Amino acid sequence: MGFTEIADRVWVARYDWFDVNVTLVGGDRGLLVVDTHASEPAARGVVDDVRRLAAGLPAPGVVGVVNTHEHFDHTFGNGVFRHEYGDIPIHAHEVAAERTLPAGERIKTLYDTEPHDPHRDEVQRTTIVPADHTFSSAVALDLGDRMVELVHPGRGHTGGDLVVRVPDADVVLAGDLVEESAARNGVPGFGADCYPMDWPLSLDIVLGLTGAATVIVPGHGAPVDREFVEEQRNAIGVVAETIRDLATRGVPVDQALDAAQWPYPREELEHAVRRGYEQLPRSQRRLPLV
Structure with missing residues (x-):
């Protein structure tokens, strides 16, 4: 479908593979690309869409890339954008930049076990290019006639999540801290590197960066409003507090999923429970634990 303008000079393209979003933020210096898709061939398709959109803009070039976190479906197109637009900066939180290469190599290894996956070869052939412009808390990027803010709100989906705020357009790009996609039934990505107690x-x-009319773009799925994020925050909060309660009562981690009611399907929470138990200080855990 290509890029759709959701606010003043903020365009989102939603791609079928992973139902992932790539966002463009335009300024009079050029375009900022937020996330770059999951392989080099996929990213070349994104570049084609960028060029079609940019042909009618006063400043049609891409002047920078942002990775909302280190996962391959958001970073494996970095090298293609470098090839097409020169030595442009790639921005990410310092933790995400550090973890992009090892996280990508782990994914390539996992694809070894998926010989019939149609994307296997393109993922494994992709050259991983981590971000080279990093920050720890927040940074502002100058696009000429507008500023764009990158904010690390804390850990959640990963240890290096960032959100992109476009203040004059009242848009927040939330990455995978917010999940809307029907491909996952709207369940947040509680992966093996998540931080459920911090999330x-x-x-x-993130909510403190939004108002009643703010458009929030998740990493996957359709744009949402503040109320959607509040509801998802509360559900993730239930997950965190349920983990805390179970651990405090001494329920072993391998029995925790069956010992409580959860706001999401149990099969989606195996990593969340294990990671949550690991995160809790010893003072909040009682024996017997395994």
Whole structure:
């Protein structure tokens, strides 16, 4: 479908593979690309869409890339954008930049076990290019007639999540801290590198960057409003507090999923429970734990 303008000079393209979003933010210096898709061939398709959109713009070039976190479906197109637009800066949180290469190599290894996956070869042939412009808390990027803010609200989906705020357009790009996609039934990505005990507080920071009319773009799926994010924050908060309660009562981690009611399907929460138990200080855990 290509890029759709959701606010003044903010365009989102939603791609079938992973139902992932790539966003463009335009200024009079050029375009900022937020996330770059999951392989070099996929990214070349994104570049084609960027060029079709940019042909009618006063400043049609891409002047920078932002990765909302290190996962391959958001970073494996970095090299293509470098090839097409020169030595442009690639921005990410410092933790995400550090983890992009090892996270990508792990994914390539996982694809070894998926010989019939139609994307296997293109993922494994992709050259991983981590971000080279990093920050720890927040940074502002100058696009000429507008500023774009990159904010690390804390850990959640990963340890290096960032959100992109476009203040004059009242848009926040939330990456995978917010999940809308029907491909996952709207379940947040509680992966093996998530931080479920931090995630609700990180979303509180994100909500503090929004107002009643703010458009929030998740990493996957359709744009949402503040109320959607509040509801998802509360559900993730239930996950975190349920983990805390179970651990405090001494329920073993391998029994925790069956010992409580959860706001999401149990099969989606195996990593969340294990990671949550690991995150809790010893003072909040009782024996027997395994």
